[in-house]
Amino acid sequence: MSKVLFVYAKGGPPLGYALSRVAARSAVHLLALSALPPSVAASADRLCASVLIPSESERHDLVSLIVSRAQEVGAEAVVTFSEYAVVAVAEACEKLGLAGAGNSCALARDKRMMRRTWQDQGISQPRFRPVATEQDLHDAAATLRFPLLLKAAWSAGSTAHRTLRCAGEVRAAWERAREVMAESAQLGYAELHVAGAGADFIVEEIVPGTAAEWFDQEGWGDYVSVEGVVVDGDFRPVCLSGRMPTVEPFTERAGITPAALPHDAQRRIVALARDAVDALGLRNCGTHTEIKLGAEGRMWVIETAARFGGAMTVPQIEEVFGLDLIGMLTDHLLGRPVSWPAGARTPQEAHGAAGSLVVLAVDGAGDAWPDRRIWDFPAVHDNVPLSAGSRLSVVAENSLPDGTLVPVYDPAAGANTMAALCLLSATDPETVIRDFRTLVDALPKVLPHGTTEAQS
Known part of the structure; x- marks a missing residue:
């Protein structure tokens, strides 16, 4: 039986979901760089041929750790689905002679190198400057147009994003962004391979987005994501995901599959995504x-x-389009033939729709709830009126236990202050948007009142 080394760290799809898909294709040896979620620990022992939690000293040279563990278990492929481990795994695969993202993977991780590469290729993007010090940020603010967005070069999940509307906000934004990166590292949301990555930032102009000219329905955000895969250097688009509007500054609230876009709009968006991915020189990985x-x-x-x-x-893509992307990529990395989609799937090819909502303590306008509340999914499930045929569930692995005080939303910390992740299945993407708007409005009304003394 084939053997795969699965390198786990925080971020990416839920571990329980990803692990089951890889285990269906091969024997799995799990290398856990983050603590396993309690809801997955038992199933990990059942699904995995081995589970190794390395010591702190062993993690010092992460690439060597991955290489040695892969050799010990006889791995024929190494996978990770975490943003924080992709560079280390790519480098390890190069040393092992296994299929992987390739030696240019860091271009898709370090936002400074990514943006410089696109700049050299003339690819449309916001104007930006890399910054490493407060003075760099002052200098960049003097040359770029306000409003600006400061973001960590190696972050994920909108962590450490700060909006600057004038030069007078530079010092406070710089100090807070650095504090949040340090806090995120303590929570395990930080780059695992590149030393000092938390000190690297970029600042960019906030370009004027609009959803009204792209979507027929209100409630959509002004950006989308193109989900895909690179197969032996060839970009294969899979589908487009839509969003609800972000919460200040740019924290994602919800993702919806598929994005309800006309065919021509989808075609143009996919073409730009292809240019962006091709410029980075990736080899074999999801995108x-x-x-x-x-x-x-x-x-x-x-x-x-x-x-x-x-x-x-x-998981939403699998539900809506029947494509098990993790299983398909695992097969490809093991050298098996895979039938990838000939082009990006359209809303007309979808079987229903699915969306995931991040529960944050803010209303539909992004304003803080008037009082503290306790997370209680049964109260949400039983008291929020959804459309006929819609089904709501909670992703336990990504949610606080019922009875926990919902964190106060911190714009700088982004998704670090989420209370839960909810999954909605519905008849079409328009219904997902409508139900999510209902859910966001209802949360501060149906959740039990809480106090700062509540369980945390």
Whole structure:
């Protein structure tokens, strides 16, 4: 039987979901760089041929650790679905002579190198500057147009994003962004391979997005993501995911599969995503490319990742289009033939729709709830009126236990202050949007009142 080394770290699709898909294709040896979620620990022992939790000293040279473990178990492929481990796994695969993202993987991880590469290729993107010090940020603010967005070069999940509307906000934004990166590292949401990555930032102009000229229905956000895969250097688009509007500054609230876009719009977006991915020179990996939508057909690439979309993006694709992307990529890395989609699947090819909602303590306008609440999924399930045929569930692996005080939303910390992740299945993407808007409005009304003394 084939053997795969699965390198686990925080982020990406839920571990339980990903692990079951890889285990269906091969014997799995799990290398856990983050603590296993309690809801998955038991199934990991059942699904895996071995589970290794390395010591801190063993993690010092992550690439060597992955290489040695792969050799010990006789792995024929090495996989990871975490943003924080993709570079280390790519480098390990190069040393092992196994199929992987390739030696240019860092271009899809370090936003500074990514943006410089696109700049050299003339690919449409916001104007930006790399910054490493507060003075760099002052200098960049003097040359770029406000409003600006400061973001960590190696972050994920909108962590450490700060909006600057004038030069007077530079110092506070710089200090807070650095604090959040340090806090995220303590929570395990940080680059695992590149030393000092938390100190690297970029600042970019906030381009004027619009959803109204792209979507027929209200409630959609002004950006989409193109989900895909690179197979022996050839980009294969799979589908487009839509969004609800982000929460200030740019924290994602919900992702919807598929994005309800007309055929011509989807075609143009996929073409831009192809240019962006091709420029990075990736070899064999999932891809997730975010594109901002503007007026009069304008578009800007925001970023590309050398891994599949996080949260429930991949499970949603399997539910709606019947494509097990993790299993398919595993097969490909093991050298087996895989029938990839000939082109990006369209809404007309979807069987229903699915969406995932991040529960944050803010209302539909992005304003903080008037009081503290306790997370209680049964109260949500029983009291929020959804459309006929819609089904709501909670992703336990990505959610706080029932009875936990919902965190106060911190714009700088982004998804670090989420309470839960909910999954909705519905008849079409328009219904997902409508039900999510209902859900967001209802949460601060149906959840039990909480106090700062509540369980945390």
